[in-house]
Amino acid sequence: MENNLLKEAYTRLYPEKEIPFLCGARYSNRLNDYNSRISLKNNFLEVHMSKKWQAVDEEIKLGLVQSLMLRLLKEKNIKTTQNIELYHNFIKKLDLAITKTESEPVLDASFHRVNEKYFNGFLEKPNLSWGNETRVKLASYNLHTDTIAVSSLFQEAEQEVLDFLMYHELLHKKLKFEAHGLRSSFHSPEFRNLEHSFEDYTQIERKIRGVLRKRPQKGRGLLNFFKEFI
Ligand SMILES: [Zn+2]
Numbered sequence: 001m002e003n004n005l006l007k008e009a010y011t012r013l014y015p016e017k018e019i020p021f022l023c024g025a026r027y028s029n030r031l032n033d034y035n036s037r038i039s040l041k042n043n044f045l046e047v048h049m050s051k052k053w054q055a056v057d058e059e060i061k062l063g064l065v066q067s068l069m070l071r072l073l074k075e076k077n078i079k080t081t082q083n084i085e086l087y088h089n090f091i092k093k094l095d096l097a098i099t100k101t102e103s104e105p106v107l108d109a110s111f112h113r114v115n116e117k118y119f120n121g122f123l124e125k126p127n128l129s130w131g132n133e134t135r136v137k138l139a140s141y142n143l144h145t146d147t148i149a150v151s152s153l154f155q156e157a158e159q160e161v162l163d164f165l166m167y168h169e170l171l172h173k174k175l176k177f178e179a180h181g182l183r184s185s186f187h188s189p190e191f192r193n194l195e196h197s198f199e200d201y202t203q204i205e206r207k208i209r210g211v212l213r214k215r216p217q218k219g220r221g222l223l224n225f226f227k228e229f230i
Contacts, residue, residue: 009065021045027054033145038068063087079181092176095146102127110166139165141172157211164204
């Protein structure tokens, strides 16, 4: 029955056309929370969705599938659809629905400090975890799982440095994204303005470089740190 999901999504995008692929859609235990992915191999178009998607309204799932399809097909002419709008609205509120299972005392304390100081305590705590010890991605926010992960490089970093990474990621949780058709902007001008309001913002870059320098990694220079975390 889920095969119809792909056909229906395609037909609504291209009412004049027959879908030129064989289709498959499945729910997978391997994907967390509301993650999903799409692949096209040998004319077989397949969508994997986490089990959580099973219970989601069909119109919203059609939007998910359409946005995956349009990205895969590199479609330039279709900017958005009603279903995609529904899907965007759904994922912007997802963090409210996700059960929080992951936490960690140091990150937990950082969350509470930052939430009190910069968000008047209004933000709901996301999942918090230490990520791999990587300098490619210092920290990230996954809105499909409502999880902030901070690179383990920062496990013993100064409070202020950790709090800045936490602040940046919490801004993502708060602002979500601005959809411009299929392209979403995560670091909007509003985001950057708020980011710069972090206390002693100008000192933070230097301090982060300090943390990275203490853990040199062969064969890699330091990238501009603003590109290193999302
Ligand atoms: Zn970011």
